[in-house]
Amino acid sequence: MTITVYEKPSGCFGCKKxxxxxxxxxxxxxxxxxxxxxxxxxxxxxxxxxxxxxxxVYEKDGSEDHWSGLNPTKISQVIAFDTAAITLV
Structure with a gap:
């Protein structure tokens, strides 16, 4: 699984959060x-x-998903996927 956060590091609340x-x-x-x-x-x-x-941009098992802006729902989903993958290993 790979996650890339494309950001504007100066003054971007959504990026920081x-x-x-x-x-x-x-x-x-x-x-x-x-x-x-x-x-x-x-x-x-x-x-x-x-x-x-x-x-x-989130990639897992050859499948890609992406979104723009601060999206707590999507972030929580990715965190759950990552946590599940760690638990299975």
């Missing part, structure tokens, strides 16, 4: 700054079609 929720649950993720990474910005705006940060 999303990372805090993953951190508090012990869920590992990669943070990518879209203000300094042109390829990442092109990916989230062009390929995924989002204009609001954060953009979270």
């Amino acid at each position: 999303t990372k805090e929720l993953f951190d508090a649950a012990g869920v590992q993720f990669t943070a990518v700054d879209i203000t300094t990474n042109d390829q990442a910005l092109a990916y989230v705006t062009g390929e995924l079609g989002y204009s609001q940060a954060p953009v979270v």
